[in-house]
Amino acid sequence: xxxxxxxxxxxxxxxxxxxxxxxxxxxxxxxxxxxxxxxxxxxxxxxxxxxxxxxxxxxxxxxxxxxxxxxxxxxxxxxxxxxxxxxxxxxxxxxxxxxxxxxxxxxxxxxxxxxxxxxxxxxxxxxxxxxxxxxxxxxxxxxxxxxxxxxxxxxxxxxxxxxxxxxxxxxxxxxxxxxxxxxxxxxxxxxxxxxxxxxxxxxxxxxxxxxxxxxxxxxxxxxxxxxxxxxxxxxxxxxxxxxxxxxxxxxxxxxxxxxxxxxxxxxx
Numbered sequence: 001x002x003x004x005x006x007x008x009x010x011x012x013x014x015x016x017x018x019x020x021x022x023x024x025x026x027x028x029x030x031x032x033x034x035x036x037x038x039x040x041x042x043x044x045x046x047x048x049x050x051x052x053x054x055x056x057x058x059x060x061x062x063x064x065x066x067x068x069x070x071x072x073x074x075x076x077x078x079x080x081x082x083x084x085x086x087x088x089x090x091x092x093x094x095x096x097x098x099x100x101x102x103x104x105x106x107x108x109x110x111x112x113x114x115x116x117x118x119x120x121x122x123x124x125x126x127x128x129x130x131x132x133x134x135x136x137x138x139x140x141x142x143x144x145x146x147x148x149x150x151x152x153x154x155x156x157x158x159x160x161x162x163x164x165x166x167x168x169x170x171x172x173x174x175x176x177x178x179x180x181x182x183x184x185x186x187x188x189x190x191x192x193x194x195x196x197x198x199x200x201x202x203x204x205x206x207x208x209x210x211x212x213x214x215x216x217x218x219x220x221x222x223x224x225x226x227x228x229x230x231x232x233x234x235x236x237x238x239x240x241x242x243x244x245x246x247x248x249x250x251x252x253x254x255x256x257x258x259x260x261x262x263x264x265x266x267x268x
Contacts, residue, residue: 007175008035009071016071021171023068025265026206031066037210038173038187040089040101043073045182048087053105055182059211060101069093083107123226123244125167126151140168143226159268161200165226166191181217185251188223189243192253195227196239202266205237205257212243214251222246225253235259 009016016039024030037060045055072092079086085105090097126141143151145162158164170187172179179187193207228240235258243251 007172009039009173010175014072018068019175026263029068031068034170034187034190035173036066036099037190038183040091040099041183041186042173043075044087044089044101044103045180047075048077048085048103050085050105053085053107054214054216055103056106057104057211057213058101058186060099061209062099062207064098066091066098067093122249123165123224123242125224125246140166142166155267159200159202163227164195164198165224166195167222167224169221185214185218185223185243186212189225189253191225192239192241193255193257195225195241196230196255197237197257202264204259204261204264206260207255207257209256211254212251216250218245218250219247220245
């Protein structure tokens with residue numbers, strides 16, 4: 001079987017056209033979360049990244065469905081200080097703002113003295129031998145506490161009520177362009193909503209936002225996301241995650257989400 005050239009968007013003169021891979025599981029007329037978040041991260045990085053700074057926080061507001069149509073952007077430098085740089089981006093379709101994002105860059109420096117508390121248990125990625133693939137891509141690995149072998153490629157095997165985790169190398173945001181560590185972390189980290197809101201009945205929450213925080217950027221092409229907590233009441237949920245690579249944990253994610261039970265995504 002011949003593999004298609006894979007990626008979420010093609011670009012021409014500041015216009016981003018979605019490919020078939022950008023389709024949302026909620027609706028064929030919408031774009032999926034990873035591609036929208038990854039494209040926003042790429043736009044902010046291309047215009048506002050600076051050497052010696054880490055993108056310590058990325059927040060995106062998904063207040064309107066992003067349609068399966070051409071996307072454009074505007075970006076603004078909000079703050080350009082010695083230790084903090086802040087920038088905003090707006091995702092435009094037909095002149096309307098469909099999503100917006102903010103990135104906060106912090107200058108790296110030496111660690112202060114002392115030992116701070118951290119959680120005792122940390123997520124572990126799948127065995128290293130599973131990463132390689134001749135195509136340059138790897139299948140997504142899913143894990144859950146109730147799965148006897150921990151990890152597998154079959155998403156249906158992990159539809160249970162235990163803690164979930166994921167290990168993946170996402171598709172390129174732009175066809176033919178290798179994503180940066182920041183863009184890679186955002187596109188995979190968008191799975192915070194999936195990991196935190198996935199029950200034994202599937203996923204019935206759709207996230208309204210995403211915040212990812214990083215103490216460093218990921219090392220290597222794969223990124224892991226493990227659910228840390230789920231809190232919900234009256235159709236509103238808060239989900240958190242831990243982000244990790246083969247060096248250990250490097251960040252965290254938070255999403256707020258609304259019940260979308262009439263379009264429940266059932267992986268079983």
